Amino acid sequence: MDIQTLTLTLGDSTHAGRTFDVMPIAGEEPVLQVTVSGAEETPVYVTVTDTQILCLAYLFEEQELLPQRVNELHDNMLRLSVPMPLSSLGKTGDHYVVYGALSPTSGAAEIMQELVTLAENAIDLLQTFEDYLA
C-alpha cells in the first residue's frame, strides 16, 4: 500500500463507525496526517517505507513533564507498552510518541484498525499520564 492509494482509500472509508480526514504533510518524505473521527485531538502521522508502514501519534514533549516524576513515568510507560493493543510507546527527539508499525503488505482494514486504535490509545494515555505533566 503506497501513500497515494492510502490517501484515496482512507478518504472515503469508514471503519468501526469512524471516518478519516487525510492531509498530506508537505516535505520530502511522504507523510500523511490522519484525523480519526471521535478522536480528533490526537492526529496520527503515517509514513510508508520499503519495510513498514509506520503510524505515530504525539503524546507530550520532554519539557512538559515534571522532572522529579520522569523516572516513574518511564517505568509506567514501559509497563503499559506491552499490553496495549497494536501500539508501543517510544521517543523521537523530544517527543514521546505512541506508534504502531505494520507490514507494507497490510490491507486497508488493518491500517484503519491501527489508526483508530492508535488515536484512541493516545487519548487514553494522555489522560492516564496527566499527573506527570508540569
Add this chain to the structure above:
Amino acid sequence: MRSVLNKILTAMRGSVNELGEAVVDSQGNRILEQELRDSEQELKQAKQELAALMAESASLARQIRSEQDSASKREQDARKAITAGQEELAREVAERIVGHERRGAELTQTREILQQRIDSIKERVQRAEKQLADYRRELQVVKTNERVLRTTAQIDTNINSQQSSLSTAKETLERIRERQAREEDRQTASTTLEKELTGADLDEKLKAAGIDGEQDAIDSVLARLKDKPAQ
C-alpha cells in the same frame, strides 16, 4: 547490531536532532551497504561452487556403484569358470575383478575428499547467510531511524508553520475533555428525549408524587375480591 544500536543511542543523547546531522553518518551507511553487497556476492559464489561439487559427487557415486556392479557380475562368471574347470579363464576374470575393485576404491577416496569440501562450503554458506541477515537487520534499523527523524522533523516544521506552535499536552487534554463533555451532554439529551417520547418521564413524575397507576390497579382488584368473598 549492538554497535549500531549504541551509535544511535550515543548520537541521540548528544541531542543530535537536527535534520542533516544524520544519526549514523551516511558514510557508515554506505560501508554497511557495501558489506551487504560483498556478503551477497560471496554467498552467490559459494552456492554456485556448492552446486557444482554436489553434482560431481553424485556422478562419482554413480561410477562407484557401476564398478561394484561389474565386480559382482564378474565374480559370478569366475565361479562358473571354476565349476567348469576353466582355471585359466577364471584367473583372467579375477584380474578384471581386481581392476573394478581398485577403481571403485580410488573413486570412493576421491568422493570422500570431495565430501569434506562440500561440508566446508555448506558451513561457509550458512555463515554468509547469517551475516547477510545481520547486515540487513542493522541497515533496516539505521534507515528506519533516519526516516523517523526526518519524518518527525517534517511534521514539526509543518505544524509550526500552520499554528503558532505544536499544541501542548495540556491543551490537547483540555480539548479532549471538552469533546467528552459535549458527547455526554448529547447522550443525556437523547435519553431525556426518549423518555419524553415514551411517556416514561410522566410515569416517573406521577410515582414521585405518590400516584402509582400499577399500585392503584392492584388495590382495586383486592377491594373487589374482599367485597365478594368466596362462599
